[in-house]
Amino acid sequence: MHSHSSEKRNPIEAFASDPIPQVVIKNSVPALIAMVMVMVYNIADTLFLGLTHNDYQVAAVSFAAPVFMIFMSLGTLFGVGGTSAISRALGAGQKDRARRICSFCMWSCVGVGLLLMLLLWIFTEDVAIMLGAKEHTLSYTTEYIAITVGCGVFSMLANCFSSIIRTEGEAMKAMTGTLIGNLVNLILDPIMILGLHWGVRGAAIATVIGNAVGALYYLLYFLRGKSALSISIRDFSMKDGIPGAVLSVGISASLANLLVSLSSIIVNILLSAYGDVGELYVAGYGVTSKVVMVVTLFGIGIGSGVQPMFGYCYGAKNKERLLGSIRFSVGFALAVCFAVAALCFAFAGPIVKVFLSQPDAYDAGIKFTRVLMVTGWLIGAFAICQNTLQAIGAAIPALLASVFRQGIIFIPAAFLMNAAFGTDGIIWAQPVADVLSLIVVALMLLSKLKHVKAWDSEASA
Numbered sequence: 001m002h003s004h005s006s007e008k009r010n011p012i013e014a015f016a017s018d019p020i021p022q023v024v025i026k027n028s029v030p031a032l033i034a035m036v037m038v039m040v041y042n043i044a045d046t047l048f049l050g051l052t053h054n055d056y057q058v059a060a061v062s063f064a065a066p067v068f069m070i071f072m073s074l075g076t077l078f079g080v081g082g083t084s085a086i087s088r089a090l091g092a093g094q095k096d097r098a099r100r101i102c103s104f105c106m107w108s109c110v111g112v113g114l115l116l117m118l119l120l121w122i123f124t125e126d127v128a129i130m131l132g133a134k135e136h137t138l139s140y141t142t143e144y145i146a147i148t149v150g151c152g153v154f155s156m157l158a159n160c161f162s163s164i165i166r167t168e169g170e171a172m173k174a175m176t177g178t179l180i181g182n183l184v185n186l187i188l189d190p191i192m193i194l195g196l197h198w199g200v201r202g203a204a205i206a207t208v209i210g211n212a213v214g215a216l217y218y219l220l221y222f223l224r225g226k227s228a229l230s231i232s233i234r235d236f237s238m239k240d241g242i243p244g245a246v247l248s249v250g251i252s253a254s255l256a257n258l259l260v261s262l263s264s265i266i267v268n269i270l271l272s273a274y275g276d277v278g279e280l281y282v283a284g285y286g287v288t289s290k291v292v293m294v295v296t297l298f299g300i301g302i303g304s305g306v307q308p309m310f311g312y313c314y315g316a317k318n319k320e321r322l323l324g325s326i327r328f329s330v331g332f333a334l335a336v337c338f339a340v341a342a343l344c345f346a347f348a349g350p351i352v353k354v355f356l357s358q359p360d361a362y363d364a365g366i367k368f369t370r371v372l373m374v375t376g377w378l379i380g381a382f383a384i385c386q387n388t389l390q391a392i393g394a395a396i397p398a399l400l401a402s403v404f405r406q407g408i409i410f411i412p413a414a415f416l417m418n419a420a421f422g423t424d425g426i427i428w429a430q431p432v433a434d435v436l437s438l439i440v441v442a443l444m445l446l447s448k449l450k451h452v453k454a455w456d457s458e459a460s461a
Contacts, residue, residue, distance in 0.1 A: 020321070020328050028305030028332075034162075034175050035301035041182035041210070043290050045203040048193040050355035055283045057200045058355060060140030062286025063133045063268055066261040067120065067145050068207075071152045073257035074112055075159025078105040081250020083163045085242070086229065097240065102164060102229035104242050109160050113153035120149045131265055134272055136279050140200045147204035154208070154215040161218035164229070173221060181214025252395070256402035263406040263414070264289060270418050270426050277360050281423060284364030287355040291348075291369050292430075295341050295376045302333045303383030310388050319452055326388055326449075333380030341377035345370055364423075371427045375434035382434075385441040389448065397444040405437035 049057045082105035086098045120127060124146045125138070133141035158181055165174040185206050192202025222229065271281040306329045313322035344351065352365035382405065389398040410433035417425030417432070 020325050021332075024302075024306050024325060024329050024332055028302040030175065030305070032298065032301035032305065034178055035297035037175075037178055037182050039290075039294055039297050041185055044186050044189045045193075045207065046287065046290055046355055048189045049200065049203055050357070051194060052199055053357045054199065055280060055356055055358045055361045056136045057140050058286055058361075059279050059283040060133065060137045060144055060200055061203060062264075062282055062289070063128065063131045063137060063141045064144040064148065065286075065289075066131060066265050067127065068148055068155065069257060069261040071113065071116070071155040072159050073254045073261070074116070075109060075156035076163070076257055077250040077254035078109055078156070078246060079160035079163030079250070080253040081105075081246035081248070082160065085245040085249065086164060097242075099229055100240070101242055101246065103232060103234075104238070105160055105164060105246060106157070107233060108246075109156040110153055113156045117149050117152040120145065120152070124149070131268065134279055136276070137282075144200045144204045147201065148207050151208035151211040154211040158211055158214040158218060161215075161221075165218065165221065177214050177217040177221075180217050181210045183210075184213045185210030248395070252390075252399040252402045255399070256406070259403065259406040263410050266411055266414055267426055270414060271423060274423060280358055280361040281364045283356060283358075283361040284352070284366075285368055285427075287352055287365045288368035288372060290355075291344050291351060292372050292376055294344060295337050295373070296379050298340050299333055299337050299379035299383040302329065302336065302380065303387035306384070306387065314452075322452060323449070326384065329384045330381050333384050334377065335380075337377040337380035341373045344376075345373040348373075368427050372430050375431040378434050378438050382438045382441055385438075385445045388445055389441075394444075394448050397441075397448060401437075401441045401444065404440055405433055409433040409436050 045061055046058055049061060082101055085101045125142050128138055128141040128145055131141065158177060162174050162178050165177075188206035188209055189203060192198045192206050196202060198205070267285055268282050271285055272278040274281060306325065310322065310325065313325060348366045348369040352362055352369060356362045356365050382401075386398060386401040389401055410429055413429035413432050414426050417429045419425070421428070
């Protein structure tokens, strides 16, 4: 019966025959919804802490964010890598291999997560100082890190399995786990931060519980025995090239996340060097990062939504369909991201006011937000180019695209422009990186698509 329902509505047939705009929109909307939920959850901590009118607490969450991102990136490493390896195994009818890959991802998350938690617990204050926290923010940052580290393993598992469950066609279940975890966090945030007056500590505890509940939902999905995959330690295996299959694909997705973390650490350190007002600039930049994330997640959501279609058309050597869907997706992503960025630019004042009360932090937040919106909407086109490279199996260019925007271009630009133009330079480094990286990734994609244009001549020959 199960196979009958999938025959009745096989989404893959739509890739080949339905109108391109319909397929693109239908596939990107669920991904967009998932992204919006991630965004709401990310903004909640900052929002409720902003209501304490202590901008140093807002800055502390900004300083500590990269630690949380490291756990998320490692979850993504095993999630994206595992998803790719499992779906290839299922496609080839190797169910046993798929079970072993899933178990490998599960127990790798647990092992790596526990090791990292232990290290971070031992060196919490050193880590806070290294991330740029100073006298006003150090105690808040240290406390936030010490508590959130407690959900490191849960965060990794939730991130990993929200991806892997999709390989069984369970997109709704994948979304539900994220939704439940985020809702728990959203409900607990105001209670713990404002109701119990726990401030930063409350934000951290709410994060831990939310992540634990999300991870538990996914673990129960496997333990109920409904899944063809396995999380049993008995199925854990390092043989048959399983680690390589997972890590080779997962690493580019994970690296992109880690570089976003690294670039925000660098901006925080550069800004906090500007004396007392520097810590308030960090609070301003923390809020700006949330606004930029809104635009970025729309771009990423559309990109990940259309990626399977690109892969399908490429595999089917359907040139017209592949190029047509790329063209439409780039236009669609640019239009959506431009509309969102324009709204954020226009309402920068009211948005920042929700989070920050001190004049220096508020002014910095507005200025930084407007600067980053100037080119922020280009992320739509960048994401589509990057996802196309992943879809057609261009592993090295896809990896380069991940590294380019926030790594190779942005980090040197931030240092150079800080030296030349001060805080304005630090912030303008991002628009420079946005424009240059889009040019580079578009050129890489065009050179990769050259052989697609030759398919016709091959066919006629």
